[in-house]
Amino acid sequence: MELKFSGLSPYVRKVNIVAHEHGLADRLRLTSVNTHSEPEKIAPHNPLGKIPVLITDAGETIYDSPVICEYLDAEFGNHRLLPASGPRRWQIMTLVALADGLLDAALLVRHERARPVVEQSSEWTDLQLGKVHRALGYFEREVDTFSSDLDMAQVAVGAAVGYIPLRLLDLEGLPKWPKLKAWYDKQSLRHSFRNTMPVL
Ligand SMILES: N[C@@H](CCC(=O)N[C@@H](CS)C(=O)NCC(=O)O)C(=O)O
CATH class of the missing domain: 3.40.30.10 (Glutaredoxin)
Structure with missing residues (x-):
């Protein structure tokens, strides 16, 4: 492939x-x-x-x-990360959509900030940052309910949380989301997370 x-x-x-x-x-x-x-x-x-x-x-x-x-x-993978049917499938897919949407908003912020300062819209950036903050807040509240077995939602949340400190430097260290940060640090010991760690 x-x-x-x-x-x-x-x-x-x-x-x-x-x-x-x-x-x-x-x-x-x-x-x-x-x-x-x-x-x-x-x-x-x-x-x-x-x-x-x-x-x-x-x-x-x-x-x-x-x-x-x-x-x-x-x-x-025999549907190990995302069941083929049933309520869990829809829960996981919804969380994946939230994590992916968090990333979409974070990328829009990054691209906006890359434009000449006079052309940047703080309104637009704040709108997107609001999505990022609300999504991170949601995961912070939910992280205790994450399954101990990795699933597709956690893959997406992990990719999103791993990306934030690289590109939204003001959120580095995730100070407002300590449980999420601790969860990510723990997942980072998995070979799949460790071997795909983004390095600038
Ligand atoms: N929804 C897409 C988003 C993919 C995406 O935005 N990729 C970025 C790179 S991080 C890209 O290719 N951007 C180029 C563009 O938007 O023209 C997915 O989940 O694969």
């Missing part, structure tokens, strides 16, 4: 965590893509021009990260 990726993408990290959990890391051929400077390399595979994109051994194209993660879990 080929995984089109870029180094620090938290969405790619989700896929890599699942791959490590299921012993698939060696089966992924990683192809680095810079989505901004070489859109021609990704748009033919994903019209949205986003990574991650997985090309399966059968030549099928799969995106985006929740779909790729579920593909790997269903086809190679």
